């Protein structure tokens with residue numbers, strides 16, 4: 001499985017720390033920058049990685065900023081992306097198992113390096129369960145496509 005990882009400046013050091021540790025765990029990780037911790041906006045980094053995940057260049061992505069919030073919002077603006085911002089293991093697992101999330105986000109100012117690695121490992125090793133969750137995830141794609149017919153049908 002091919003994994004792309006990016007961040008803004010606030011999470012540069014955490015990202016650089018995580019990459020070799022993820023590779024040691026056997027993950028095929030491509031670093032998508034930035035190359036330095038110079039101040040930069042989170043939107044371009046998140047959106048570029050999200051586009052690459054949506055295009056199939058990566059199977060899953062990891063996008064990190066200070067809080068995890070801004071970069072997850074940027075990722076979620078890209079069609080086909082389900083980015084989940086998490087800070088504990090249960091949500092990292094559920095993001096994959098129930099929501100079929102394709103990008104994991106977290107905050108470098110929220111979690112430490114060991115928790116960050118554990119979040120990544122949980123996310124990257126959990127499979128989507130399918131079943132009853134398939135229709136639910138499909139409704140997210142319908143919303144993205146502007147099809148709101150399922151709302152009137154359900155509410």
Ligand code: RB5
Pocket residue numbers: 008010011042065066067068069070071
């Ligand atoms: C940068 O200071 C910070 O605002 C950014 O990393 C992120 O937390 C935004 O959501």
